[in-house]
Amino acid sequence: MNYFVKGNPDLCIGCRTCMIGCVVAHEGKHIFEVDPDSYSFNPKLHMVKTARLSVPVQCKHCENPACMAVCPAGAISQKDHCIVIDTDKCMGCKSCMDACPFGAINMTVQTGKFQADGSEKKVANKCDLCYGLPGGPACVRVCPTEALTLVTEEKLGEAMEHKRMEAARNTYRETHPQE
Amino acid sequence: MGIPEIEDAGCLLCFGYNGADSHPIVARRIVRGKQKGMKIICADPRVTETARISDIHLQLKGGSNLALVNAMANVIWNEGLADTRFIEEHTKGFDEFLKVIEKYTPEYAEPITHIPADEIRRAARMYATTKPAMILYGMGVCQFTQAVDVVKGLANLALMTGNFGGPSMGIGPVRGQNNVQGACDMGALPNSYPGYQNVTVPEIREKFEKAWGVPLSDQVGCPITHVPHRILHEKDEKKRIHAYYIFGEDPAQSDPDLAEVREALDKCDFVVMQDIYMNKTGLYADVILPATAWGENEGIYTCADRGFQRVRKLIEPEGDMRPDWKIIADISTAMGYPMNYRNTEEIWNEMIDLCPSFTGATYEKIEKYGGVQWPCRDKSMEDRGTPYLHKDGIFATKDHKALFYGTDWHPPVELENDQYPMTLSTVREVGHYSVRTMTGNCRTLRNLEDEPGWVQMNTQDCEKMRLKKGELVKILSKRGYCITRCLPTDRVKPGATYMTYQWWIGACNELTTAKLDPISNTPEYKYCACRVEKIQDQEWAERHVRELYDDIRAQMGIDTGKGAEA
Numbered sequence: 053m054n055y056f057v058k059g060n061p062d063l064c065i066g067c068r069t070c071m072i073g074c075v076v077a078h079e080g081k082h083i084f085e086v087d088p089d090s091y092s093f094n095p096k097l098h099m100v101k102t103a104r105l106s107v108p109v110q111c112k113h114c115e116n117p118a119c120m121a122v123c124p125a126g127a128i129s130q131k132d133h134c135i136v137i138d139t140d141k142c143m144g145c146k147s148c149m150d151a152c153p154f155g156a157i158n159m160t161v162q163t164g165k166f167q168a169d170g171s172e173k174k175v176a177n178k179c180d181l182c183y184g185l186p187g188g189p190a191c192v193r194v195c196p197t198e199a200l201t202l203v204t205e206e207k208l209g210e211a212m213e214h215k216r217m218e219a220a221r222n223t224y225r226e227t228h229p230q231e
Numbered sequence: 232m233g234i235p236e237i238e239d240a241g242c243l244l245c246f247g248y249n250g251a252d253s254h255p256i257v258a259r260r261i262v263r264g265k266q267k268g269m270k271i272i273c274a275d276p277r278v279t280e281t282a283r284i285s286d287i288h289l290q291l292k293g294g295s296n297l298a299l300v301n302a303m304a305n306v307i308w309n310e311g312l313a314d315t316r317f318i319e320e321h322t323k324g325f326d327e328f329l330k331v332i333e334k335y336t337p338e339y340a341e342p343i344t345h346i347p348a349d350e351i352r353r354a355a356r357m358y359a360t361t362k363p364a365m366i367l368y369g370m371g372v373c374q375f376t377q378a379v380d381v382v383k384g385l386a387n388l389a390l391m392t393g394n395f396g397g398p399s400m401g402i403g404p405v406r407g408q409n410n411v412q413g414a415c416d417m418g419a420l421p422n423s424y425p426g427y428q429n430v431t432v433p434e435i436r437e438k439f440e441k442a443w444g445v446p447l448s449d450q451v452g453c454p455i456t457h458v459p460h461r462i463l464h465e466k467d468e469k470k471r472i473h474a475y476y477i478f479g480e481d482p483a484q485s486d487p488d489l490a491e492v493r494e495a496l497d498k499c500d501f502v503v504m505q506d507i508y509m510n511k512t513g514l515y516a517d518v519i520l521p522a523t524a525w526g527e528n529e530g531i532y533t534c535a536d537r538g539f540q541r542v543r544k545l546i547e548p549e550g551d552m553r554p555d556w557k558i559i560a561d562i563s564t565a566m567g568y569p570m571n572y573r574n575t576e577e578i579w580n581e582m583i584d585l586c587p588s589f590t591g592a593t594y595e596k597i598e599k600y601g602g603v604q605w606p607c608r609d610k611s612m613e614d615r616g617t618p619y620l621h622k623d624g625i626f627a628t629k630d631h632k633a634l635f636y637g638t639d640w641h642p643p644v645e646l647e648n649d650q651y652p653m654t655l656s657t658v659r660e661v662g663h664y665s666v667r668t669m670t671g672n673c674r675t676l677r678n679l680e681d682e683p684g685w686v687q688m689n690t691q692d693c694e695k696m697r698l699k700k701g702e703l704v705k706i707l708s709k710r711g712y713c714i715t716r717c718l719p720t721d722r723v724k725p726g727a728t729y730m731t732y733q734w735w736i737g738a739c740n741e742l743t744t745a746k747l748d749p750i751s752n753t754p755e756y757k758y759c760a761c762r763v764e765k766i767q768d769q770e771w772a773e774r775h776v777r778e779l780y781d782d783i784r785a786q787m788g789i790d791t792g793k794g795a796e797a
Binding site for chain 1: 722
């Protein structure tokens with residue numbers, strides 16, 4: 053099963069530390085040493101705020117990903133519990149962006165690479181659960197209120213077990229209202 | 232009370248305080264408290280992150296604070312929810328206070344606050360019946376012309392419910408700047424020496440004269456917010472200010488009515504600026520003294536809960552800069568009063584020996600316990616300070632009784648009118664701290680938000696004016712204007728606008744009013760009348776903003792080689 057990161061709006065304070073953590077994890081610490089305008093700031097998750105809700109939104113790492121199905125370049129694949137984009141293969145057609153029902157994919161500039169017309173190369177960008185980076189998803193690690201969780205098969209299993217237990221108890225209560 | 236105790240309160244009344252944007256680390260305590268079952272009442276005109284998770288959100292009309300606070304007191308008394316024993320044993324002035332709040336029924340307050348009377352009742356009941364109850368208040372209380380009255384009003388609520396002197400209760404000012412508490416503790420106020428010792432008391436003055444070996448003035452000094460007036464309009468030549476030494480502050484960005492501030496800095500004969508980066512005030516300075524930043528300094532900060540904490544140096548400063556204390560010592564020496572401190576501990580030791588309520592807070596003790604809350608009077612390691620200022624209901628007055636203090640609500644100074652039909656309140660945003668001297672130079676924070684900033688407006692108002700998210704708009708008041716981006720949001724009420732005050736281009740203090748609270752001398756940053764205008768030619772506006780930004784950066788000598796992203 054693919055894993056995914058889930059935000060809890062009851063804990064989130066909308067501070068966007070997760071977005072910075074994401075960029076630093078993927079770009080590397082060298083961004084603190086180069087010209088501030090020379091790297092691209094491409095967080096792979098986005099803070100959403102409505103009247104009564106604050107929570108970051110990112111890729112769900114679907115089991116049957118619409119993005120993967122529509123990609124004509126074969127740039128999207130499943131690897132170690134997550135769905136990742138191979139930016140070298142990505143041709144920037146935006147089909148995945150269009151197909152994703154969660155708005156989890158955007159197009160970003162790849163610093164230092166250029167496309168046919170000479171402008172900087174644009175590729176699809178989305179959460180990769182910090183694939184290949186040590187320590188697991190950076191957003192989960194940096195969140196000051198622990199509002200983000202990496203949902204694994206095991207964690208999901210435990211949660212389902214707990215919910216079934218509650219459901220069973222409720223069934224008992226419904227049939228024995230006097231107790 | 233201490234900051235860590237927030238999460239163990241039964242009920243938190245969060246009044247004009249937006250923790251998530253001002254102090255995310257304090258906000259974490261609020262979130263944790265909620266998880267532990269704490270009830271939250273949030274009084275704020277906006278849907279803040281705290282309002283979002285609150286049990287009751289009192290979305291009051293800006294500028295109606297005291298009407299709401301008095302109405303809550305009215306309900307608590309009339310519904311028999313007051314702690315009459317505490318009032319009798321530990322307080323004075325309750326009968327006079329009752330006379331003031333008598334007329335503040337929830338129905339009376341409803342049209343002023345725009346909160347339904349029953350919501351006020353519900354909030355008053357929740358606050359009075361859930362123990363222990365804690366109050367946190369922020370700049371949404373302090374930055375009004377009626378500010379001190381509201382602080383006293385909130386203290387009245389805590390007094391009449393017996394919420395003083397124990398864990399997770401009381402009333403906590405959560406400050407506007409880090410170490411505001413420390414600055415006040417150290418006597419950076421016009422009326423006191425360190426340790427809140429009044430400059431007008433002869434014995435105190437004599438004590439400091441003896442310690443420092445110089446004659447000292449017995450007059451109260453000039454509040455910072457009076458400076459522009461004292462430079463520009465003071466008739467008495469002897470009282471006129473000719474020199475202004477500013478450090479760690481950027482009045483040309485953070486003070487209200489910037490046009491007046493600029494005029495004052497311009498007319499002032501001599502301006503010294505001491506800071507870690509160039510800022511707007513620096514453009515008016517005759518002398519600039521480069522200082523070290525937080526990671527290059529050592530010393531002591533005081534937290535909002537009166538806790539002294541050590542700050543340690545991480546790295547050695549590089550280049551031609553010095554810590555503030557060394558600069559001050561050198562200036563003083565050059566002016567004929569030699570200061571020869573070898574380190575900050577020597578300064579600290581001199582200070583605590585002159586301040587009875589700080590005497591016991593030695594470096595050693597602060598180091599050992601991680602922090603010491605004053606008063607701490609004895610140097611022995613047994614005196615660990617005072618977590619509860621009014622423990623067991625014993626107050627710092629002559630007869631140890633607390634005083635009720637009731638006043639009538641009055642509206643803000645500048646109300647909406649035909650020409651300026653909306654209101655402006657200055658606020659904070661989480662990524663950028665204060666005047667952006669620090670965070671504006673932090674690249675990833677600049678990546679998240681950069682010039683010219685945003686004006687938060689209700690979506691209905693935006694629809695009426697056909698304004699879209701990100702569109703540049705002109706916002707004006709009687710005093711000036713600026714250009715910023717429109718941010719439509721349902722978190723603010725129609726008719727109200729909110730801007731953060733750190734942007735050089737979207738500088739909302741061009742608009743704010745310099746009217747002050749008569750006691751604290753704090754300006755009414757949270758209320759003035761304004762108007763938003765649509766800019767038809769957006770391309771011109773984008774270009775104009777970029778030019779303005781490049782121009783400021785060029786004036787400041789910032790390398791604009793790669794061009795600025797406006």
